[in-house]
Amino acid sequence: MTPRLSLRNITKRYPGIVANDGVSLEIAPGEVLAILGENGAGKSTMMKIIYGAARPDEGEISFDGKPLAVESPAEARELGIAMVHQHFALFDTLTVAENVALGLSGKLSPAQISEEIRRLGDKYGLEVDPASIVMELSMGERQRVEILRALMTKPKLLILDEPTSVLTPQAVRTLFKTLHQLAAEGVSILFISHKLDEIRELADRCVVLRAGRVVATVNPKEETEEELARQMIGADPPKVREASGKAGDVIFEMRDVTVPGSTRVCGVNNVNLSVRAGEIVGIAGISGNGQSRFMAAAAGEACTSPECVKLFGKPVGNLDTHARRISGLRYVPEQRLGHAAVPELSLTANTYLTGDSLVRSGFILRDKARQFANTVIERFHVKTPTAEKAAGSLSGGNLQKFIMGREILNRPRVLLVHQPTWGVDVGAAAVIRNSLIRLRDDGAAIIVVSEEIDELFEVSDRIAVMYRGALSPAVPKKSLTIEEVGRWMSGLWPDSPFAKTHTEVR
Numbered sequence: 001m002t003p004r005l006s007l008r009n010i011t012k013r014y015p016g017i018v019a020n021d022g023v024s025l026e027i028a029p030g031e032v033l034a035i036l037g038e039n040g041a042g043k044s045t046m047m048k049i050i051y052g053a054a055r056p057d058e059g060e061i062s063f064d065g066k067p068l069a070v071e072s073p074a075e076a077r078e079l080g081i082a083m084v085h086q087h088f089a090l091f092d093t094l095t096v097a098e099n100v101a102l103g104l105s106g107k108l109s110p111a112q113i114s115e116e117i118r119r120l121g122d123k124y125g126l127e128v129d130p131a132s133i134v135m136e137l138s139m140g141e142r143q144r145v146e147i148l149r150a151l152m153t154k155p156k157l158l159i160l161d162e163p164t165s166v167l168t169p170q171a172v173r174t175l176f177k178t179l180h181q182l183a184a185e186g187v188s189i190l191f192i193s194h195k196l197d198e199i200r201e202l203a204d205r206c207v208v209l210r211a212g213r214v215v216a217t218v219n220p221k222e223e224t225e226e227e228l229a230r231q232m233i234g235a236d237p238p239k240v241r242e243a244s245g246k247a248g249d250v251i252f253e254m255r256d257v258t259v260p261g262s263t264r265v266c267g268v269n270n271v272n273l274s275v276r277a278g279e280i281v282g283i284a285g286i287s288g289n290g291q292s293r294f295m296a297a298a299a300g301e302a303c304t305s306p307e308c309v310k311l312f313g314k315p316v317g318n319l320d321t322h323a324r325r326i327s328g329l330r331y332v333p334e335q336r337l338g339h340a341a342v343p344e345l346s347l348t349a350n351t352y353l354t355g356d357s358l359v360r361s362g363f364i365l366r367d368k369a370r371q372f373a374n375t376v377i378e379r380f381h382v383k384t385p386t387a388e389k390a391a392g393s394l395s396g397g398n399l400q401k402f403i404m405g406r407e408i409l410n411r412p413r414v415l416l417v418h419q420p421t422w423g424v425d426v427g428a429a430a431v432i433r434n435s436l437i438r439l440r441d442d443g444a445a446i447i448v449v450s451e452e453i454d455e456l457f458e459v460s461d462r463i464a465v466m467y468r469g470a471l472s473p474a475v476p477k478k479s480l481t482i483e484e485v486g487r488w489m490s491g492l493w494p495d496s497p498f499a500k501t502h503t504e505v506r
């Protein structure tokens with residue numbers, strides 16, 4: 001059978017790095033091929049080459065037996081290649097329907113596009129309002145838009161770069177059903193994920209990349225997760241330390257915090273939470289249930305009345321992020337490019353953004369900043385040739401490690417983290433989780449908002465759940481099971497304001 005796609009000796013170099021080093025692989029029609037590799041192994045680069053978003057320096061590609069030399073993603077889409085990007089390629093100020101229209105060749109009217117978004121959303125469990133402005137959507141919703149946009153081009157080859165990182169477990173189930181269905185219809189699927197269980201479940205074959213080279217091709221169903229991790233890293237991944245801390249005094253408090261949402265963004269309602277020194281509180285919940293407004297209120301991006309938020313017992317609800325940071329509270333937002341880091345600036349320059357000790361009397365202390373950036377790179381195993389590389393040129397996982405490291409090494413007393421290991425490989429995820437636990441052991445109060453329940457059970461002392469802008473009580477993790485957290489994620493915790501409505505509906 002003619003392969004749908006064939007790569008022969010693809011090499012791609014960037015200054016100081018060989019991102020793809022003589023990569024060869026094939027994918028058959030209807031096959032699901034997973035690509036596994038550490039952060040920076042060259043997965044996204046390979047996908048970008050296939051999709052016409054980057055050019056190889058050497059090697060050949062053929063698609064359905066014909067040489068493929070696409071100059072742009074638009075040409076790739078015309079041929080039937082669609083891609084769901086890891087960093088969303090969406091225009092924030094346009095609506096969902098307008099964003100989708102930009103990826104189509106103009107054959108459908110705006111009304112037809114909106115209709116199709118609703119139809120496919122219903123069919124594949126990827127519901128999203130076509131009239132929403134992208135800026136107002138949660139990361140999970142943006143991910144749905146990316147997937148819908150790709151599906152609307154009716155692709156023959158669908159490339160998915162970390163598509164499940166911000167999807168709920170239910171949405172992942174539905175997506176996998178969709179992908180199996182598409183594969184049965186002959187669509188070839190190239191799937192990148194750091195989640196080894198997903199690779200085992202979904203893929204027919206798995207190609208392992210290490211430092212830009214193919215090091216193995218395996219049937220993932222015949223391998224354990226540990227074996228897959230070993231193939232990828234070339235050694236055993238580090239283990240996450242057993243987490244259970246000795247909590248001290250309450251140093252961060254939110255009392256009756258209400259932040260209004262908008263027509264399409266969920267606000268928060270009367271949220272109460274106290275976090276003690278030496279404690280990690282995990283907040284579970286499906287993205288889009290008020291987590292962004294909650295974090296904004298906690299971090300100072302949304303101000304409340306002073307008494308609503310207290311830091312070391314002092315009212316700070318009216319203080320901005322800078323003032324709170326100086327008092328010892330730091331924040332790692334969900335969106336790493338644009339919010340947590342400036343893509344065009346070097347890693348060194350990105351340390352100034354939150355590095356209050358790197359500026360004195362209005363002057364930037366360059367050497368100190370460079371030294372700090374290098375320490376972050378070293379301690380958090382960030383793969384980059386130098387600290388002078390632009391943040392936007394780092395692989396997704398490496399940038400995440402850098403941002404986490406930048407905040408953690410500033411030794412915050414209170415740390416707020418939204419999705420700490422999004423897009424990060426298993427080894428690096430363990431490094432990040434261990435660093436959170438170490439910071440907690442050193443006496444910090446930490447709030448982790450994550451959609452990964454396993455992660456929350458791994459690092460948290462107490463767990464709470466957000467649902468429709470309300471926060472459940474934060475209870476010791478030992479008193480909860482994963483199934484209970486799943487139920488709470490539909491608003492069904494004891495004494496929840498939603499329990500009654502659910503019963504009535506039933």
Ligand SMILES: Nc1ncnc2c1ncn2[C@@H]1O[C@H](COP(=O)(O)OP(=O)(O)OP(=O)(O)O)[C@@H](O)[C@H]1O
Nearest residue numbers: 014019039040041042043044045393394395396397
């Ligand atoms: N535009 C670019 N300019 C310079 N270097 C780049 C560029 N794009 C990628 N690189 C480098 O190429 C290497 C491979 O990056 P790539 O994004 O392909 O990795 P990845 O396997 O997808 O990683 P992740 O799992 O973190 O997404 C990295 O070292 C990265 O810094």
